Amino acid sequence: MRTRFAPSPTGDLHIGGLRTALFQWAFARANGGQLVLRIEDTDRERYVEGAVEVIAEGLRWLGVDWDEGPGAGGPHAPYVQSERLDRYHAVAAELRARGRAYRCFCSPERLARLRADQRAGGEPGGYDGRCAAIPEAGAEARARTEPSVVRFRMDRAGTTTLDDLVRGRVAFENALQDDFVLLKADGFPTYHLAMLADDHEMEITHVIRAEEWLASAPRHLQLYEAMGWPAPRFAHIPLIVDGAGRKLSKREGDVGVLSFRDRGYLPEAMLNFLAFLGWSLDDRTSHITREEFARVFTLDRVVPNPAAFDVERLDALNGHYIRALPPGRWRELAGEWIERGLPADVPRPLDSALLDALAPLLQERVARLDELPGLVRFLFGEAPEYPAALLAERIGGDAALAARALDAAIAAVEGVAPGEWGPVPVEAALRSLQDALGLKLRKFVSVLYVAVMGAPRGIPLFDSAALLGRERTLARLRAARAKLA
């Protein structure tokens, strides 16, 4: 079994495109088949330089590898459509020889007018076939001096039926079809022609693509029939939609795959998120490894209805996989993100021992890697800025209590000798405040969190203070106390 991922190099690899690729890849792997990566760059207007590399990087990030295509080679190279133009022309010529395609000289203006008129008149729409009757010989002569396209002559009788692997049987009334363009005026093929020629030559057996292609399936089916080629099986997988139920678009925030990577999402989290968008294993599995997914994936467990992109779910998954990371790997990752995310004025390299101590404290506190720098920022450079009111925020705004807690804390911390500074003595000192204030630690500890790190939440206080050092801890406690004076 052979399937393919055929993106257009028009910019970032879209999250929806990645999901399609993931399903294609899993299908190929689960069936011992191959995945072909093919670049569909037939639209010169939308071509974006460097997009191919961005797409490949996105796929590699997720662990979607391809057997043939750019970077992998293969018996059907080249895998870039702009380098395969001769084949499309050959197929178009064959179609014309068979009387199934013809030259069309209608101008873009006439076509626009035609569409407008049809719309105004409430008519079906589609090309009206004006050039369909032009004799081949005359058309050839005209084509030498006049711009033209080549259109496919659709069979308008009966119905075209698709047996979709996800949706079952779908029938299309042929009378409603029109003669679509195969070859554009610039000599480039449209998607329909290029897909046909390449899928056939590359021996693709399963075309797995997004639902937006469903409506053009009859064109493809008739094209295969006209060429006398066996058609592949088709599986139209559901769209990924936004909160409003619309096809996910770039306007809905950044949906580029690499931007997710750069915001600190783990590939295993993304894979899980995408895998279960429109597919499921059974009634209880909600996490799956890349390997298992590639083993158990089947198209018959893909649902036909669209799925909403839910960031909260992605974040939850990401947190889950972050916590599941082995300590060593986590230390390495956290170190990179912190090193990279801290302000430029923080001297590098960062203290390795400090990062060693920090890593375990951070692992279960973030959902995304890009949250890391913010959590440890207080350890580097100047004392954090925060409004005085924040000190008493978690204790019902009781500034007097905050002041007493700070006074007691300062005294207690001063009591810890510089030589024995560490998390355990700090904890002992701070716990002694319970007696001094006659309150449970938790009743006032938020004041100290704010004083030390500038926020009532963050990594554990005793460790924070230990890592900060005696003098800086004292300075921050005193600065906090001064804010309340």
Next chain:
RNA sequence: GGCGCGUUCGUCUAGAGGCCCAGGACGCCGCCCUUUCAAGGCGGAGAUCGCGGGUUCGAAUCCCGCACGCGCUACCA
């Protein structure tokens, strides 16, 4: 407008006539644990299965109609 697809907790989904007064996950709420926040543990609320008709002893599951949503309707993919 036309054609096509879709419709189960807020979200992703399980469900292919009785196991379902609908299961799991995320989110939400509560409790426990606890130095904050998380994490973790326990518990809870949450879908009359879009609506209306059928078929059947019995329907989320089969049939018909309707509604709504989305997709396509390019010399874009």
